Amino acid sequence: MLNVAILGPGGIAEDQHAPAVAGHPKTQLWSVLSRSQDRASNFASKFGLISPTPTYTNLAELLRDPNVHAVIVASPDRLHAEQVVACAEAGKHVLLEKPMATSLAECDQMIQACQNNDVVLAMAYHLRWHAGHRKVQSMVQSGEIGKLRHCRTHWTFAAQDDSNWRSAPETGRWWSLAANGTHCLDLTRWMFSPSEGEIVDVRTIISRSKFKSRHDETALVMLQFESGATAEICVSVQFSSESRIEIYGDSGSIRMESTMGRHGRGEIFHDDLSRGAKSLFFEPANPFHGELNDFIESIETRRSPEVNAAEGRRNVELLLQAIEGSDADSY
């Protein structure tokens, strides 16, 4: 049994990671780190944490427990690097929420610490385990819509105000780009890889017009791959809408409606340019289960996790390029 500790008993941990770990036959929820003893205790009793000492407000103390085998880091982005390095130095495997960190130097420290201590570092891009996304990725990479030309992703939500930690420099580096954009970048690269090569050009328009916050509220990112294929990403915290991914090739297109999010559902349409768009069947599955399975298997077999640290680092590099020179990059 793999004993898993959680750092940051917030939204994503409570909603997805804790139920996934508690329900998996090879894992059990062992302990939790919170800044508040009360929040840690509530989390421990809600999910039935197994350790005789399940709650911590100090990371070093949690990591001293030899029965902790793996850690899920689900804290604000600025905290990732310090926490992951501490986990690695304590010999714990890490499943890390996206984005990996807020600078490339931090990414390099984390990669080095995990290599030095021979622990797995897996990135939690759960949308790669959406059953429909997996089907589409394999279709487009096997040439079913011909040579790939363009991808468009659109994913927004309406924040009520700018109180989220992503809008504060002490805890975040990007807002819309860290909430949704990092997933869109990961999906775009994955869908177009390896056939179209790497992303070689990144250009962005950023708006901070609604909340006048420090970070990107809307980001329109344009990308070009080595092959010449292009992509657009629209992410925003200013307005809500249905998510959409469109992929265009020489002999057809694929449209994914409302597939982004935590649910693993949505609708997908394939247009082969002869009979009009047809619905593409996939069996909805919880993407967080696939993500956890991959993490466990990478620990058991020592193969690279599906989204490894190098991919997490590349994503951060693209996020940094996306805000370079903008007024959301002024510090």
Ligand SMILES: NC(=O)c1ccc[n+]([C@@H]2O[C@H](COP(=O)([O-])OP(=O)(O)OC[C@H]3O[C@@H](n4cnc5c(N)ncnc54)[C@H](OP(=O)(O)O)[C@@H]3O)[C@@H](O)[C@H]2O)c1
């Ligand atoms: N894969 C996905 O789709 C997805 C979705 C949402 C979030 N995420 C990622 O998961 C991580 C956590 O995001 P979240 O939405 O779960 O955030 P959240 O709801 O705010 O939870 C984060 C937790 O981190 C702890 N924390 C420690 N220091 C903090 C600080 N200075 N400010 C705020 N919280 C602090 C808090 O727990 P205590 O107050 O108990 O200490 C808080 O509950 C982020 O990296 C985020 O990008 C991923």
